Every structure is written in C-alpha cells, then in structure tokens.
Amino acid sequence: MAEFVRVTGTADVKPGHSIVAEVNGKTLAVFNVEGNFHAIDNTCIHRGGPLGEGDVEGDVVTCPWHGWQYNVTTGGCINNPSAKVEVYQVKVEGNDVKVLV
Numbered sequence: 001m002a003e004f005v006r007v008t009g010t011a012d013v014k015p016g017h018s019i020v021a022e023v024n025g026k027t028l029a030v031f032n033v034e035g036n037f038h039a040i041d042n043t044c045i046h047r048g049g050p051l052g053e054g055d056v057e058g059d060v061v062t063c064p065w066h067g068w069q070y071n072v073t074t075g076g077c078i079n080n081p082s083a084k085v086e087v088y089q090v091k092v093e094g095n096d097v098k099v100l101v
Contacts, residue, residue: 004091004098010071011095013037018061024101028052031072033059036071039088039099045077051085069092 007025011033020042021028027042029052038059042052042061049065056062060078066082075087089100 002100004089004100006096006101007039008029009095009096010037010092010097013097016056018052018054018056019098020050026101028099028101029061029072030090030097030099031056031061035073036089037092037097039090040070040072040075041085043085044068044070045083045085046079 005023007030013019013035015032018029020032021030027043027087028039032039038068044049044051044063046066046068049063053062054061059071060069061072075084075085
C-alpha cells in the first residue's frame with residue numbers, strides 16, 4: 001500500500017534545484033519550482049540519464065546526458081510528447097517534503 005514517505009527537508013532543496021532520493025526501492029528526482037515541490041522518476045526514458053542531476057529552468061528539467069527535457073509537474077517529455085516519466089504526489093508537512101510511494 002502506498003504511503004507518504006519523507007524524502008528531504010524544504011530547506012535542503014533551493015528553488016530551481018533538485019535532489020535525487022531513494023525511496024522504497026525507487027529512485028526519484030525531487031524539484032523545487034518557486035517553492036512548490038514535485039517528484040518524478042529519476043530515469044530519462046531516452047537513454048536512462050539521471051534527471052535529478054539535470055539543469056532546471058522553470059518547471060522543465062533537461063537530462064544531463066542527451067538534452068531531453070521533461071515538465072516536472074506532469075512528467076511529459078517535451079522532445080517526445082507521446083512519452084512521459086512517472087509523477088509522484090508530493091506534500092509538505094512543516095519542514096518535511098513527503099512523496100507518495
């Protein structure tokens with residue numbers, strides 16, 4: 001059964017940045033977009049690049065390996081609109097960022 005799991009503190013992910021978190025056997029990329037937190041699968045569907053290590057501009061992350069881009073709020077791939085990565089529900093409780101996994 002899915003449950004919200006703490007992945008980081010709000011102060012640990014500055015706006016416009018991300019972290020990679022291992023949660024219940026999944027590797028997630030957690031982003032801070034202007035104070036709103038979002039979580040997607042960390043693996044780029046193009047060649048498996050680590051999305052959490054990519055550059056973030058607004059709500060778009062660019063994979064550091066081959067430049068594929070994803071909307072961190074929807075998981076939609078900008079380079080291939082028929083593809084997307086999994087998106088996880090996020091909630092903030094106090095200073096904790098929690099992801100439903």
